[in-house]
Structures are given as C-alpha cells and as structure tokens.
Amino acid sequence: MLTPGIRLGLRIGIPFCIVFAAASIWLADPARRDALRLYVADLRASIEERPEFMVSLMAIDGAGPSLAADIREVLPVDFPVSSFDLDIEAMRSTVAGLDPVKSVSLRIRPGGILQVDVTERQPAIVWRTRDGVALLDATGAHITQIASRTERADLPLIAGDGADEHVDEALELIAAAQPLGARLRGLVRIGERRWDVVLDRDQRIQLPAKDPVPALERVIALSEAQDMLERDVAVVDMRLGARPTVRMNGAAVEDWWRIRELNSTGQ
Numbered sequence: 001m002l003t004p005g006i007r008l009g010l011r012i013g014i015p016f017c018i019v020f021a022a023a024s025i026w027l028a029d030p031a032r033r034d035a036l037r038l039y040v041a042d043l044r045a046s047i048e049e050r051p052e053f054m055v056s057l058m059a060i061d062g063a064g065p066s067l068a069a070d071i072r073e074v075l076p077v078d079f080p081v082s083s084f085d086l087d088i089e090a091m092r093s094t095v096a097g098l099d100p101v102k103s104v105s106l107r108i109r110p111g112g113i114l115q116v117d118v119t120e121r122q123p124a125i126v127w128r129t130r131d132g133v134a135l136l137d138a139t140g141a142h143i144t145q146i147a148s149r150t151e152r153a154d155l156p157l158i159a160g161d162g163a164d165e166h167v168d169e170a171l172e173l174i175a176a177a178q179p180l181g182a183r184l185r186g187l188v189r190i191g192e193r194r195w196d197v198v199l200d201r202d203q204r205i206q207l208p209a210k211d212p213v214p215a216l217e218r219v220i221a222l223s224e225a226q227d228m229l230e231r232d233v234a235v236v237d238m239r240l241g242a243r244p245t246v247r248m249n250g251a252a253v254e255d256w257w258r259i260r261e262l263n264s265t266g267q
Contacts, residue, residue: 055112056080062118067100083108099142126152128159140167146198160189206237
C-alpha cells in the first residue's frame with residue numbers, strides 16, 4: 001500500500017472512476033443530455049452574440065461600382081451576424097474567384113464592419129473571339145465581357161485562338177508598332193503559334209513564330225526608308241527571316257503586267 005503506484009491510484013484513479021461513473025449515470029438520462037446541450041448552446045450564443053462580436057455592415061474599398069455589386073452578390077451576408085459565424089477564408093476565396101479581382105483581403109474592423117479590400121485587374125487589351133469580345137489584363141487574365149469593341153476603343157485589339165496566352169508578347173509588338181500610328185488595326189494569332197500585324201488598307205505583316213519583335217522592327221525600318229507600306233502592298237511575309245517576301249495588291253499586279261506588256265510591244 002505504500003508503493004508509489006498504489007498511492008497514485010488511491011489519490012487519482014479511484015476519484016476519477018467515481019466521478020466518471022457518476023457522470024455516466026447522470027448522462028444516461030436523455031432528458032438530462034438534452035438539457036445539457038441546450039445549456040451549452042445558450043452559453044455559446046450568449047458569448048457569440050455579445051455586441052463586441054457582432055458585424056453589422058460590409059465596406060468594400062478598391063472596387064468599382066460594378067465589381068462592388070458583384071462582391072455583394074456572391075457574399076449574401078444577412079447582417080447583423082456574429083463574427084463567429086463568418087468563414088473569412090472561404091469568403092476571401094469566393095471573392096478572389098471573380099475575374100476582375102487581382103487580389104483581396106478580408107478582416108473585421110472595430111465597430112462591427114466587415115472590411116473587403118480589393119485590388120482590381122486593369123484592362124490592358126481587347127480580345128476578340130468567336131464567343132464575343134473580352135477585356136484582358138497585362139498577364140492575359142480574363143476581366144469581363146463587353147458588348148462591342150467600341151466600348152474600349154482606347155485599348156489595342158488582338159484576335160485568334162490562344163491569343164490570351166501571349167498577351168505579353170502582343171503588348172511588346174504593339175509597343176514596337178508605335179511608328180505605324182493610327183494605321184495599326186490589331187494583331188491576329190495564327191495557328192496558335194505566331195502573329196499577323198493587321199494595318200488599314202487590308203495590309204498584313206506576317207511575323208515568324210520566333211523573335212517576332214525584331215522582324216516587325218525590320219519591316220518598319222524598311223518602310224521608313226523606302227515607303228514600302230505606303231505602296232500597293234497587300235502582305236509583307238517575314239516568316240522566313242532570310243527571305244522576306246512582299247505580295248502586291250491585285251490591281252498593282254495587273255498594272256505591272258500591263259506595263260510589262262506595253263514595254264514588250266514597244267520593243
């Protein structure tokens with residue numbers, strides 16, 4: 001009886017067994033269990049619904065009116081609500097899933113305000129597809145659909161399948177094409193592997209899949225030196241860098257053959 005194990009069992013083990021048995025007998029009654037659950041629920045509610053834990057409104061900063069309305073739509077919180085009932089991380093993930101949202105953070109401010117801080121994606125380019133017209137940011141991320149190109153005539157235009165995956169390259173080409181001024185109509189992605197530069201008067205510059213920017217700069221330099229793009233040129237083919245090709249318009253070709261025939265007759 002004097003060994004440490006026996007003394008520990010007498011001091012702790014037996015009282016624990018007695019308490020456990022008494023609690024089991026008391027909880028064996030369903031009415032007592034229901035009463036205990038109700039008491040715990042009431043105690044929890046009394047704590048969670050204290051004024052300092054209640055959230056009464058939502059504040060959204062950094063978002064335009066349209067995006068703010070979308071955020072309120074995807075976060076249909078019925079205020080006032082206890083902060084314990086808000087899953088902040090799940091709400092953040094929901095807002096981050098909206099296309100126009102670049103980043104977002106949520107927190108509960110003093111005074112019971114659910115603060116939503118948003119960084120909105122900035123449109124950098126217009127992408128025309130078979131499904132319509134969309135705005136993309138500089139990374140190629142989709143922002144929103146627009147009714148027509150005229151809604152954002154201030155932004156450059158790209159088209160073609162897979163063009164959204166190469167917006168960075170498209171922006172480099174557009175920057176290189178600045179000497180062309182208002183003649184530039186846009187870029188078209190061909191075969192999801194290379195670009196065509198589309199100009200007014202139905203002119204095109206066909207660029208190679210590799211290093212398209214230097215090829216475009218070469219065409220612009222030739223045009224500035226020899227007014228190449230001011231002539232009746234339909235296509236400037238730069239796909240083979242070692243052998244660029246110029247294709248004339250149909251009327252220019254006919255005129256060329258007519259002049260050649262006249263020269264042959266005169267001889």
